[in-house]
Amino acid sequence: MDINANSSTNVYSDKKDKILNGLNANNVMLRTSIDVDGAIVSTNDYFFEKTKFLNMDVQNFNVNVEKADACYNIDIESKSFLNRFYALCLNDSGVFSDNYFNMLPGEKRKIQFIPSEKFSGSTKFDPRLEFNSVLGLCS
Incomplete structure (x- = not known):
């Protein structure tokens, strides 16, 4: 997939419940990354709950x-x-x-x-x- 510089592109969207697939939101983190020619250039972590509710x-x-x-x-x-x-x-x-x-x-x-x-x-x-x-x- 191509993403132009200085732009944004929605590459995936779904309902929270479908992504969690029955898992407890307090126990889940979603890590995404952008790979350019085998090198990770950006990583982002998404939590489904506020930090104070996470089970760590x-x-x-x-x-x-x-x-x-x-x-x-x-x-x-x-x-x-x-x-x-x-x-x-x-x-x-x-x-x-x-x-x-x-x-x-x-x-x-x-x-x-x-x-x-x-x-x-x-x-x-x-x-x-x-x-x-x-x-x-x-x-």
């Missing part, structure tokens, strides 16, 4: 942080579903390459933290990073 397991994830030249590489592996997972740096206003995203169990993701100019190139800077998700805030 306790958040469980592993994070590994390594210094690399002018940034910090962060590897995240989810052990459970993570709803709007995010990273914070408590002692700097630097930038994360990605933030506030969902992760399915078993998913791995790499992001980077780039310190602000104040700490750029500093060998003594030790970022105080914190990781959480919406569920972590509610528990």
Whole structure:
């Protein structure tokens, strides 16, 4: 299917009950993606209920942080579903390459933290990073 740039095209529409096919809406997320020549260029997650009504397991994830030249590489592996997972740096206003995203169990993701100019190139800077998700805030 062709989708023109800067446009929208309805490619699928159906009733919620038909899509859920008897499943509990509190347990379902629909993930869609756009694939261009084998590369995913866009992904979107749709929930059938508000976040506060979703049945989610306790958040469980592993994070590994390594210094690399002018940034910090962060590897995240989810052990459970993570709803709007995010990273914070408590002692700097630097930038994360990605933030506030969902992760399915078993998913791995790499992001980077780039310190602000104040700490750029500093060998003594030790970022105080914190990781959480919406569920972590509610528990």
